[in-house]
Amino acid sequence: xxxxxxxxxxxxxxxxxxxxxxxxxxxxxxxxxxxxxxxxxxxxxxxxxxxxxxxxxxxxxxxxxxxxxxxxxxxxxxxxxxxxxxxxxxxxxxxxxxxxxxxxxxxxxxxxxxxxxxxxxxxxxxxxxxxxxxxxxxxxxxxxxxxxxxxxxxxxxxxxxxxxxxxxxxxxxxxxxxxxxxxxxxxxxxxxxxxxxxxxxxxxxxxxxxxxxxxxxxxxxxxxxxxxxxxxxxxxxxxxxxxxxxxxxxxxxxxxxxxxxxxxxxxxxxxxxxxxxxxxxxxxxxxxxxxxxxxxxxxxxxxxxxxxxxxxxxxxxxxxxxxxxxxxxxxxxxxxxxxxxxxxxxxxxxxxxxxxxxxxxxxxxxxxxxxxxxxxxxxxxxxxxxxxxxxxxxxxxxxxxxxxxxxxxxxxxxxxxxxxxxxxxxxxxxxxxxxxxxxxxxxxxxxxxxxxxxxxxxxxxxxxxxxxxxxxxxxxxxxxxxxxxxxxxxxxxxxxxxxxxxxxxxxxxxxxxxxxxxxxxxxxxxxxxxxxxxxxxxxxxxxxxxxxxxxxxxxxxxxxxxxxxxxxxxxxxxxxxxxxxxxxxxxxxxxxxxxxxxxxxxxxxxxxxxxxxxxxxxxxxxxxxxxxxxxxxxxxxxxxxxxxxxxxxxxxxxxxxxxxxxxxxxxxxxxxxxxxxxxxxxxxxxxx
Amino acid sequence: xxxxxxxxxxxxxxxxxxxxxxxxxxxxxxxxxxxxxxxxxxxxxxxxxxxxxxxxxxxxxxxxxxxxxxxxxxxxxxx
Numbered sequence: 027x028x029x030x031x032x033x034x035x036x037x038x039x040x041x042x043x044x045x046x047x048x049x050x051x052x053x054x055x056x057x058x059x060x061x062x063x064x065x066x067x068x069x070x071x072x073x074x075x076x077x078x079x080x081x082x083x084x085x086x087x088x089x090x091x092x093x094x095x096x097x098x099x100x101x102x103x104x105x106x107x108x109x110x111x112x113x114x115x116x117x118x119x120x121x122x123x124x125x126x127x128x129x130x131x132x133x134x135x136x137x138x139x140x141x142x143x144x145x146x147x148x149x150x151x152x153x154x155x156x157x158x159x160x161x162x163x164x165x166x167x168x169x170x171x172x173x174x175x176x177x178x179x180x181x182x183x184x185x186x187x188x189x190x191x192x193x194x195x196x197x198x199x200x201x202x203x204x205x206x207x208x209x210x211x212x213x214x215x216x217x218x219x220x221x222x223x224x225x226x227x228x229x230x231x232x233x234x235x236x237x238x239x240x241x242x243x244x245x246x247x248x249x250x251x252x253x254x255x256x257x258x259x260x261x262x263x264x265x266x267x268x269x270x271x272x273x274x275x276x277x278x279x280x281x282x283x284x285x286x287x288x289x290x291x292x293x294x295x296x297x298x299x300x301x302x303x304x305x306x307x308x309x310x311x312x313x314x315x316x317x318x319x320x321x322x323x324x325x326x327x328x329x330x331x332x333x334x335x336x337x338x339x340x341x342x343x344x345x346x347x348x349x350x351x352x353x354x355x356x357x358x359x360x361x362x363x364x365x366x367x368x369x370x371x372x373x374x375x376x377x378x379x380x381x382x383x384x385x386x387x388x389x390x391x392x393x394x395x396x397x398x399x400x401x402x403x404x405x406x407x408x409x410x411x412x413x414x415x416x417x418x419x420x421x422x423x424x425x426x427x428x429x430x431x432x433x434x435x436x437x438x439x440x441x442x443x444x445x446x447x448x449x450x451x452x453x454x455x456x457x458x459x460x461x462x463x464x465x466x467x468x469x470x471x472x473x474x475x476x477x478x479x480x481x482x483x484x485x486x487x488x489x490x491x492x493x494x495x496x497x498x499x500x501x502x503x504x505x506x507x508x509x510x511x512x513x514x515x516x517x518x519x520x521x522x523x524x525x526x527x528x529x530x531x532x533x534x535x536x537x538x539x540x541x542x543x544x545x546x547x548x549x550x551x552x553x554x555x556x557x558x559x560x561x562x563x564x565x566x567x568x569x570x571x572x573x574x575x576x577x578x579x580x581x582x583x584x585x586x587x588x589x590x591x592x593x594x595x596x597x598x599x600x601x602x603x604x605x606x607x608x609x610x611x612x613x614x615x616x617x618x619x620x621x622x623x624x625x626x627x628x629x630x631x632x633x634x635x636x637x638x639x640x641x642x643x644x645x646x647x648x649x650x651x652x653x654x655x656x657x658x659x660x661x662x663x664x665x666x667x668x669x670x671x672x673x674x675x676x677x678x679x680x681x682x683x684x685x686x687x688x689x690x691x692x693x694x695x696x697x698x699x700x701x702x703x704x705x706x707x708x709x710x711x712x713x714x
Numbered sequence: 715x716x717x718x719x720x721x722x723x724x725x726x727x728x729x730x731x732x733x734x735x736x737x738x739x740x741x742x743x744x745x746x747x748x749x750x751x752x753x754x755x756x757x758x759x760x761x762x763x764x765x766x767x768x769x770x771x772x773x774x775x776x777x778x779x780x781x782x783x784x785x786x787x788x789x790x791x792x793x
Contacts (some may be wrong), residue, residue, distance in 0.1 A: 095746045101741050135774040136750050222740045229747035233755075268764050356779045360765030363781070369768075434777035471745040472784065476770060 045128030047094030347482025366461025424657035655709025
C-alpha cells in the first residue's frame with residue numbers, strides 16, 4: 027500500500043532505525059522522535075516493538091526502532107524480526123521507505139558489517155555515524171564524504187546528545203525517500219576454495235570489503251589518553267574491579283530495597299487515607315466493602331510496586347548508558363554459567379531479593395531467549411521482601427534464641443539466613459536441571475560487546491524508567507487488580523448473619539470452657555482470658571465477626587477442604603486457609619492469620635498475633651499448633667512457593683504466554699510442599 | 715613432536731595474536747566471524763573475568779567478550 031505513493035508529500039514516511047546493539051540507537055531515537063508513541067511486542071514474539079513520530083519540513087515520519095542486530099543473517103528472534111520488518115514480511119508493520127543504519131563512529135569496522143549488508147536490501151539508505159563527538163575527542167577523523175561515495179549512500183555524522191547533525195539526518199531521510207536504493211556492494215569471490223557455510227564465507231569476504239572501504243578514510247591522531255581509559259583500567263582490574271562491582275551492586279540493591287521503602291509507605295498511607303475517607307463517605311454495605319476492601323486495596327497492591335520498578339530501571343538504564351551493564355555480566359558470567367544461566371541473569375536475580383516483579387522485568391536486558399526465560403522461571407525463588415515479615419515473626423516467636431557455636435551467633439538469625447540460602451540453592455538446582463533437560467539445545471553463542479565508557483543520557487534513562495512503569499501499570503496492573511478483587515470476594519462471601527452470630531457464640535463458649543482448664547499453663551490461660559474479655563469490647567467483637575466471616579467464606583471452607591493436604595506439613599486448617607489467601611501476595615498471610623485468630627488485621631505486625639499463635643492448640647489433641655518444626659515448615663513453604671499473583675501475572679506478560687506462569691506456579695508449589703513436608707517430618711522425628 | 719595448535723583460550727592476558735581460523739560451521743562460528751574475528755586479524759587478550767572466564771578481547775578497535783569454550787574454537791598464530 028505504501029509503495030505506490032512513495033515520494034508524495036502528503037503520505038507519511040516510514041523510516042526504520044537499524045543498528046548494532048550499543049551504538050547509541052536509543053539515544054538517536056529519543057533525539058529524533060522523543061517519547062515513543064507505541065512500545066509493545068511484535069505479535070507472537072517477545073521482541074520489543076518501538077514506534078515514534080516526528081515531522082520534518084511538513085512531512086510526517088513514522089520511526090521504527092528495530093531490535094539491535096549484528097547481522098542480517100539472523101540468529102535469534104530479535105534479529106529475525108529486524109530482517110522481517112526490512113523485507114516487509116512482519117505482519118502489521120509497513121515495509122520501511124527509508125532505512126537509517128546507525129553506525130558507531132568509534133567502532134566503524136564492525137558497524138559497517140551491517141551497513142554493507144543493508145545496501146543489499148533494495149531500500150533507500152542513510153548511514154548515521156553516531157558517537158561522532160567521542161570519536162573526535164579521541165583524535166579520530168573520518169572522511170565522511172569519501173565514505174559516502176564508496177558506500178553509495180549519504181553518511182551523516184551525528185552527536186545525538188548534543189543535537190549535532192540531527193537536522194542534516196532528517197534532510198537526508200527526506201532526500202533518500204525521493205531517490206532510489208544504493209547499488210549493492212558486491213563481495214569479491216573467494217580466491218581459495220572454502221568448505222564453510224555461506225554465511226561464514228560471506229562474513230570473511232565482507233570484512234575484506236570493509237577493509238577496502240575504509241582504506242585511507244580514517245585518521246587516528248596520536249591517541250590521547252582520556253579519563254575513561256583510567257576508569258576502565260580500574261573497573262576491570264581483578265581486585266579493584268571486583269570491589270567496585272560489589273559497591274555498585276550494593277548501591278543498586280539498597281536503592282530498590284531501602285530507598286523504595288519510604289515511597290512505598292507513602293503510597294500505602296495515601297491508599298489508607300483514601301479508603302478511610304471513602305469508608306466514611308459511603309453507606310455501609312456490600313458496595314462499600316467492594317470499593318474499599320476490594321478495589322482500592324487492589325489498586326494499592328499494584329501501585330505499591332511502582333517505586334521499585336522505577337528505581338531499578340533508572341539504575342539499569344544508567345548502568346547500560348555508561349557501559350557498565352555488559353561489564354557486570356562479564357564479571358558474573360562464570361558464576362552463573364555453571365547452573366545454566368548467564369552473566370546477564372545477575373542483576374535480574376539480585377533485584378528479585380527485593381521483589382521478583384522488577385527482577386523479572388529486568389530480564390528484558392537478556393537478549394538470549396533461553397537464558398531470559400530460565401532467569402524469569404527461577405527469579406521468584408529469591409527471597410523477596412514480602413517473605414521477610416513471615417520469616418521475622420516465625421523466627422522471633424518459635425525459634426529458640428540460643429547461641430550457635432559462638433555467643434553472638436543466634437539460632438533465629440541462622441534460620442533466617444538459611445531461608446535466603448535455601449531460595450538461592452533451589453534456584454541454582456532448578457536452573458541446572460531445566461537447562462540440562464527441557465531447555466537443552468545447541469550451544470548459544472555468547473559474544474558480548476563491552477562498549478566504551480560514556481555518559482548516560484538523561485532523556486534515555488528517564489524514558490526507560492517511564493516505559494517500564496507504564497507497561498507494568500497498563501499490562502500487568504489491571505490483571506493484578508482483578509485477581510485481588512476476586513480473592514477478596516472469595517474470602518468475604520458468602521455471608522449470613524445467623525451463621526456469623528453462631529460462630530462468635532461458639533468461639534465465646536470454647537474460650538470460656540478452656541479459660542478454666544487447670545491443665546493449661548498459666549500463660550495460655552491468661553491469653554485465653556484476654557481473648558474472652560476482648561469479645562465484650564466493640565473492637566474485639568468486630569474482629570471476631572471478621573474472623574467468622576472469613577472462616578465461613580469460600581476461602582475458609584477451602585481451607586478446611588485442603589486440610590488433609592496440609593496435615594502432613596504439620597498445619598491446621600487455619601494455616602491452610604492463610605496459605606491459600608496469600609495467593610495475591612505472600613505478605614497477606616499474616617493479615618489473614620490475624621483475622622482468623624480474631625485479631626484486627628493491623629495486629630499482624632504487633633506481638634498480639636505472636637502471643638495468640640503461641641497459645642493456639644489443636645482441637646482434637648490439645649497439643650500446640652505452632653511448634654518449631656511447624657514454624658520451620660511454614661517458612662520453607664513460603665520461601666519456595668509462588669504465592670504471589672502479581673509475579674505470575676508479570677511472568678505471563680513478559681513471556682507473552684500463559685504457559686510459563688502455570689509452569690512456575692506448579693513447580694514452585696510442588697517444591698514448597700515437598701520442602702515443608704520434609705522439614706516438618708524431619709523436625710518432628712528429631713524431636714525439635 | 716606434533717605441532718600443537720594454539721587456540722585463543724591458551725593466550726595469556728596482554729598478548730596479541732593473529733587469528734588463523736575458526737573451527738566449526740555452526741551459528742557460534744558464524745557469529746564469531748561476523749563479530750570480526752576473521753582469519754588474519756590481530757586480537758589482543760585484554761584480560762579475563764575474576765573467575766577465569768569469560769575473556770575480554772580487543773579486535774578491530776573494540777572490546778569483545780567471549781567464553782573460553784568459544785575462544786577454544788579460534789585457532790591463532792603468534793602475531
